[in-house]
Amino acid sequence: MATTTSPSLAQHAPPAVTREQIEATIRSLQPFERVMIRLLMLQYLDPTHDDVTFMAQERSEPNMKAGHKFGGFAVGTDRKIILPREWITAIEHKVQQYASQVRDHRKRLDLQISFMTDYLQGLERETQAIETLLITACGFDGASLEELRLQARQALITYALRKLAARAEKQEVEEDAYLKERLSLEYQAQHRRRDRFKKRLEQMLQERRVVMLSSLSDEHLATIWGIAQGPILSRRVKAIQRYVNALALTLNAPLQEGQFAAAVNAGLGSRMAGGNKNEGVGTKTLEIKEDLWSKTLQSLPPAPAPSESKPCEHDGGGKVLAGLLRSLATYLMSEEDESKLWTRTNQCLPCLLRLRTIYVVDETTESVIERVRARTMMPRKDEPQAPPVEDPEVAAAKLADLEERLRPFIGTNVLPVGAKTW
16 A cells, blocks of 8 residues: 655655755864864764864873873964874874774664565565475365464474484384475475564664664763763754754755754653663664754764674584585574574674575476475485406406516415415
């Protein structure tokens, strides 16, 4: 059903915001306002060198002239203020540290959502392939499939698979019965896997909506800036007020009733579980606002996160971890093992990148059916092969030929091969 927008909402909705308009508005602000806005948008923008210098200049240490001894930066219009070099370096390091944290967090969320979206699509193809085999090879109908789906939540799948494998090992089950039971268990396992990943995807989408409109807390901002936490809140509110007013003038869009308060609240960040907006994610769905601050954050693409290819050491690391990730990506891992691995993998950026590389998106229906058929076939024991029976005449000829070849090395007085000695 098509959605409609009410005329009043369409009339009061602010126009689209471009990156050029955002950056021009920030450049028009006062120095402390520019610094604050760029720190609040650290997920999207990088503070400039002038911003770092301004933050270093506001440090409250009494030894302001210490830079003369160790070498420093001359700042100010009269170039009379000397900032120690380590002050600049310390703030640059803090900016990079917090920028890396927020951008890595956003990149992990984007990778998780991208992987799980494709994973659920592949899981749907896998489930349809199992349905096809249950109908064509096992004689199931729609009612039987519905009963399997209803019983999937309570089914003891891992125990049943182990029991079935033991019966197959002892040759206590026919091939047709084995295929029917194995496909039924696979069908229920995939439905449970689909429910788990759907819930995870919904949580990731909710968390990304919160992260998009959230910002660093006053404590973290004070740590980066190198000043007390007290002035941060008033500076935050003043900077957002000036930014929203300046952007409204640029867009020629007067602020509507309540829009400015929504912008300030959005800049302060959504409160999450535990009372601190930097801890956990709330369960309530976040409503995307139409105020200018929220529109700004939605218009900016996330800044690239630093990609450091570091080896993972959890779950054995190396080839062991690569095998586990492949089993996860190909729907072969058990529910217990998957839950244990996912709690560590979804927070590991290299593992998420490897999952995206392993997972095959483009597969035909026939290839999926053949893969499922090969995986669910009853294992066969290879019968021990009897040693080949050789013709006596051929064996005697080989012995004579061997004796003739060895004669130059063992001499003529040696008894023939096979002769008895007393």
